[in-house]
Amino acid sequence: MTFNEHSLQQYDFQPFPKMARLSRHIVITEKIDGTNAQVFISEDLTTVLAGSRNRWITPDNDNYGFARWVEGHRNELLQLGPGRHFGEWWGSGIQRGYGLPKGEKRFSLFNTVRWAKQGELPKQYLTAYPDIFKTQDALPPCCDTVPVLGEGTWQPQEMADAIEDLLWQLESDGSQASPGFMNPEGIVIFHTAANFAFKKTIEKDEAPKGQGNCPLTTENPA
Numbered sequence: 001m002t003f004n005e006h007s008l009q010q011y012d013f014q015p016f017p018k019m020a021r022l023s024r025h026i027v028i029t030e031k032i033d034g035t036n037a038q039v040f041i042s043e044d045l046t047t048v049l050a051g052s053r054n055r056w057i058t059p060d061n062d063n064y065g066f067a068r069w070v071e072g073h074r075n076e077l078l079q080l081g082p083g084r085h086f087g088e089w090w091g092s093g094i095q096r097g098y099g100l101p102k103g104e105k106r107f108s109l110f111n112t113v114r115w116a117k118q119g120e121l122p123k124q125y126l127t128a129y130p131d132i133f134k135t136q137d138a139l140p141p142c143c144d145t146v147p148v149l150g151e152g153t154w155q156p157q158e159m160a161d162a163i164e165d166l167l168w169q170l171e172s173d174g175s176q177a178s179p180g181f182m183n184p185e186g187i188v189i190f191h192t193a194a195n196f197a198f199k200k201t202i203e204k205d206e207a208p209k210g211q212g213n214c215p216l217t218t219e220n221p222a
Contacts, residue, residue: 020194026154027112027192028166029146031199032098032177033185034090037066037107043082048074064094065105076140086110088146090177096185098178108144108177113192115139147176149187163189163200171202 036053049056050070052063059068066089070077077085091098091105100106109115115137116122122136139145149166152159166187170176175184186201 020191022191023154024191024193026151026159027148027190028150028163029110029112029148029188029190030170030176030184031186031188031201032088032090032108032146032175033095034088035064035066035094037063037087037089039070039077039080039085039087039107041078041080041082041085045078045082048077064089066107069105069107073140073142076142079138079140080143081137087143096181096183098175099181100178106144107142108146109139110146110188110190110197112145112148115143115145117145146188149176154191159189163187167200167202 040049050067087109091100
Protein backbone atom coordinates (compact mmCIF):
# COMPACT_ATOMS: atom_id res chain seq x y z
CA MET A 1 0.00 0.00 0.00
CA THR A 2 1.39 3.38 -1.05
CA PHE A 3 0.56 6.75 0.45
CA ASN A 4 0.91 9.64 -1.98
CA GLU A 5 -0.45 13.16 -2.41
CA HIS A 6 -2.83 12.09 -5.17
CA SER A 7 -4.48 9.50 -2.93
CA LEU A 8 -4.75 11.92 -0.03
CA GLN A 9 -6.41 14.54 -2.22
CA GLN A 10 -8.68 12.10 -4.06
CA TYR A 11 -10.61 10.92 -1.00
CA ASP A 12 -12.18 13.09 1.68
CA PHE A 13 -11.07 12.24 5.19
CA GLN A 14 -13.97 11.44 7.49
CA PRO A 15 -13.24 11.58 11.23
CA PHE A 16 -14.94 9.23 13.64
CA PRO A 17 -17.74 11.18 15.35
CA LYS A 18 -17.52 12.05 19.02
CA MET A 19 -19.52 9.80 21.32
CA ALA A 20 -22.11 11.28 23.64
CA ARG A 21 -22.23 10.15 27.26
CA LEU A 22 -25.27 7.99 27.96
CA SER A 23 -26.04 9.44 31.41
CA ARG A 24 -27.23 12.77 30.09
CA HIS A 25 -30.49 14.67 29.76
CA ILE A 26 -33.41 13.03 27.95
CA VAL A 27 -36.86 14.33 27.06
CA ILE A 28 -39.84 12.00 26.65
CA THR A 29 -42.66 13.27 24.44
CA GLU A 30 -45.90 11.89 23.04
CA LYS A 31 -45.46 10.30 19.62
CA ILE A 32 -48.21 11.71 17.44
CA ASP A 33 -49.43 9.54 14.57
CA GLY A 34 -49.57 12.00 11.69
CA THR A 35 -47.14 12.68 8.86
CA ASN A 36 -43.58 13.99 9.14
CA ALA A 37 -43.19 17.58 7.99
CA GLN A 38 -40.63 20.35 7.87
CA VAL A 39 -40.50 24.08 7.28
CA PHE A 40 -37.28 25.39 5.71
CA ILE A 41 -36.39 29.07 6.05
CA SER A 42 -33.36 30.53 4.26
CA GLU A 43 -30.73 32.59 6.07
CA ASP A 44 -31.94 35.82 4.46
CA LEU A 45 -35.58 35.00 5.31
CA THR A 46 -36.65 35.34 1.68
CA THR A 47 -37.42 31.66 1.04
CA VAL A 48 -39.87 29.46 2.91
CA LEU A 49 -40.30 25.85 1.76
CA ALA A 50 -42.47 22.97 2.91
CA GLY A 51 -41.32 19.36 3.02
CA SER A 52 -42.59 15.91 3.87
CA ARG A 53 -40.33 13.15 5.17
CA ASN A 54 -38.82 12.47 1.73
CA ARG A 55 -39.39 15.44 -0.59
CA TRP A 56 -40.23 19.09 -1.08
CA ILE A 57 -43.94 19.67 -1.51
CA THR A 58 -46.04 22.44 -3.05
CA PRO A 59 -49.74 23.37 -2.95
CA ASP A 60 -50.07 21.62 -6.34
CA ASN A 61 -48.16 18.51 -5.22
CA ASP A 62 -48.99 18.41 -1.55
CA ASN A 63 -48.95 16.07 1.44
CA TYR A 64 -52.25 16.29 3.38
CA GLY A 65 -52.43 20.04 2.71
CA PHE A 66 -49.25 20.96 4.58
CA ALA A 67 -47.74 23.07 1.77
CA ARG A 68 -51.00 25.02 1.45
CA TRP A 69 -50.93 25.62 5.20
CA VAL A 70 -47.30 26.81 5.09
CA GLU A 71 -48.13 29.16 2.23
CA GLY A 72 -51.04 30.61 4.18
CA HIS A 73 -48.99 31.09 7.38
CA ARG A 74 -45.72 32.27 5.79
CA ASN A 75 -45.42 35.52 7.73
CA GLU A 76 -46.02 33.82 11.09
CA LEU A 77 -43.63 30.97 10.30
CA LEU A 78 -40.83 33.44 9.57
CA GLN A 79 -40.74 34.00 13.34
CA LEU A 80 -39.13 30.54 13.61
CA GLY A 81 -36.00 32.00 12.01
CA PRO A 82 -33.53 30.45 9.55
CA GLY A 83 -33.12 26.67 9.50
CA ARG A 84 -35.04 23.44 9.13
CA HIS A 85 -37.92 23.08 11.54
CA PHE A 86 -39.16 19.49 11.85
CA GLY A 87 -42.46 18.41 13.30
CA GLU A 88 -45.63 16.36 12.90
CA TRP A 89 -48.54 17.46 10.71
CA TRP A 90 -51.58 15.74 12.15
CA GLY A 91 -55.31 15.82 12.63
CA SER A 92 -58.44 15.29 10.58
CA GLY A 93 -57.91 12.93 7.64
CA ILE A 94 -54.35 11.93 8.66
CA GLN A 95 -53.77 8.50 10.22
CA ARG A 96 -55.57 8.38 13.61
CA GLY A 97 -57.18 11.80 13.18
CA TYR A 98 -57.18 12.33 16.98
CA GLY A 99 -60.86 13.26 17.00
CA LEU A 100 -60.27 16.71 15.53
CA PRO A 101 -63.21 18.28 13.66
CA LYS A 102 -63.36 17.72 9.90
CA GLY A 103 -60.56 19.58 8.16
CA GLU A 104 -58.70 20.67 11.33
CA LYS A 105 -54.97 19.93 11.27
CA ARG A 106 -52.06 21.04 13.45
CA PHE A 107 -48.28 21.39 13.17
CA SER A 108 -46.38 20.31 16.29
CA LEU A 109 -42.63 20.87 16.35
CA PHE A 110 -40.33 18.19 17.77
CA ASN A 111 -37.79 20.53 19.39
CA THR A 112 -39.43 20.99 22.77
CA VAL A 113 -36.15 22.13 24.33
CA ARG A 114 -35.86 25.22 22.13
CA TRP A 115 -39.47 26.37 21.92
CA ALA A 116 -41.87 27.77 24.52
CA LYS A 117 -45.57 27.50 23.68
CA GLN A 118 -47.70 30.60 23.32
CA GLY A 119 -48.66 31.89 26.78
CA GLU A 120 -45.96 29.92 28.60
CA LEU A 121 -42.97 31.51 30.34
CA PRO A 122 -39.77 30.62 28.42
CA LYS A 123 -37.42 28.37 30.38
CA GLN A 124 -33.65 28.22 30.44
CA TYR A 125 -32.01 25.05 29.11
CA LEU A 126 -28.49 23.64 29.19
CA THR A 127 -26.57 23.62 25.91
CA ALA A 128 -23.96 21.09 24.75
CA TYR A 129 -21.36 23.19 26.62
CA PRO A 130 -21.27 22.78 30.41
CA ASP A 131 -22.61 25.74 32.39
CA ILE A 132 -23.88 27.55 29.27
CA PHE A 133 -27.64 28.09 29.22
CA LYS A 134 -30.02 29.48 26.61
CA THR A 135 -33.53 30.82 26.97
CA GLN A 136 -36.35 29.25 24.98
CA ASP A 137 -37.77 31.12 22.00
CA ALA A 138 -41.51 31.80 21.76
CA LEU A 139 -43.43 29.84 19.14
CA PRO A 140 -45.55 31.68 16.58
CA PRO A 141 -49.29 31.30 17.29
CA CYS A 142 -49.83 28.91 14.35
CA CYS A 143 -47.46 26.26 15.78
CA ASP A 144 -47.34 23.97 18.78
CA THR A 145 -44.85 21.44 20.15
CA VAL A 146 -45.35 17.76 20.84
CA PRO A 147 -46.41 17.26 24.50
CA VAL A 148 -43.59 16.67 26.99
CA LEU A 149 -44.44 13.72 29.26
CA GLY A 150 -41.24 13.65 31.31
CA GLU A 151 -37.54 14.46 31.38
CA GLY A 152 -34.45 13.73 33.42
CA THR A 153 -31.00 12.15 33.35
CA TRP A 154 -30.72 8.77 31.68
CA GLN A 155 -30.25 6.05 34.28
CA PRO A 156 -31.05 2.59 32.85
CA GLN A 157 -33.28 1.04 35.51
CA GLU A 158 -34.99 4.23 36.63
CA MET A 159 -35.71 5.32 33.07
CA ALA A 160 -36.92 1.86 32.03
CA ASP A 161 -39.49 2.00 34.83
CA ALA A 162 -40.42 5.59 33.98
CA ILE A 163 -40.94 4.74 30.31
CA GLU A 164 -43.29 1.87 31.15
CA ASP A 165 -45.19 4.10 33.59
CA LEU A 166 -45.59 6.84 30.96
CA LEU A 167 -46.83 4.35 28.37
CA TRP A 168 -49.36 2.98 30.85
CA GLN A 169 -50.49 6.49 31.77
CA LEU A 170 -50.84 7.47 28.11
CA GLU A 171 -52.88 4.35 27.37
CA SER A 172 -55.08 4.90 30.43
CA ASP A 173 -55.61 8.67 30.20
CA GLY A 174 -55.41 9.17 26.45
CA SER A 175 -53.52 11.62 24.28
CA GLN A 176 -52.15 14.83 25.74
CA ALA A 177 -51.90 16.34 22.27
CA SER A 178 -55.66 15.89 21.83
CA PRO A 179 -57.31 15.42 25.27
CA GLY A 180 -60.15 12.93 25.18
CA PHE A 181 -58.70 10.89 22.32
CA MET A 182 -58.17 7.42 23.80
CA ASN A 183 -56.04 5.72 21.15
CA PRO A 184 -52.62 7.44 21.33
CA GLU A 185 -49.65 5.88 19.55
CA GLY A 186 -46.75 5.95 22.01
CA ILE A 187 -43.73 7.97 23.08
CA VAL A 188 -40.43 9.34 21.78
CA ILE A 189 -37.29 9.33 23.94
CA PHE A 190 -34.88 12.08 22.85
CA HIS A 191 -31.27 11.99 24.09
CA THR A 192 -30.16 15.61 23.95
CA ALA A 193 -26.38 15.03 24.08
CA ALA A 194 -26.50 12.50 21.23
CA ASN A 195 -29.17 14.49 19.36
CA PHE A 196 -30.96 11.22 18.64
CA ALA A 197 -34.46 9.94 19.27
CA PHE A 198 -35.99 6.53 19.87
CA LYS A 199 -39.67 5.60 19.71
CA LYS A 200 -41.74 3.12 21.67
CA THR A 201 -45.35 2.39 20.78
CA ILE A 202 -48.17 1.17 22.99
CA GLU A 203 -49.18 -1.57 20.54
CA LYS A 204 -47.02 -3.82 18.34
CA ASP A 205 -43.76 -2.21 19.41
CA GLU A 206 -41.83 -5.28 18.23
CA ALA A 207 -43.35 -5.17 14.70
CA PRO A 208 -41.24 -3.79 11.83
CA LYS A 209 -42.19 -0.33 10.57
CA GLY A 210 -45.22 -0.46 8.32
CA GLN A 211 -46.87 -3.41 10.09
CA GLY A 212 -49.78 -2.77 12.41
CA ASN A 213 -50.11 0.91 11.50
CA CYS A 214 -53.48 2.58 11.04
CA PRO A 215 -54.64 2.58 7.40
CA LEU A 216 -53.98 5.68 5.33
CA THR A 217 -56.89 7.83 4.28
CA THR A 218 -57.71 8.67 0.68
CA GLU A 219 -55.62 11.86 0.77
CA ASN A 220 -52.27 11.64 -1.00
CA PRO A 221 -49.44 10.52 1.30
CA ALA A 222 -45.83 11.67 0.89
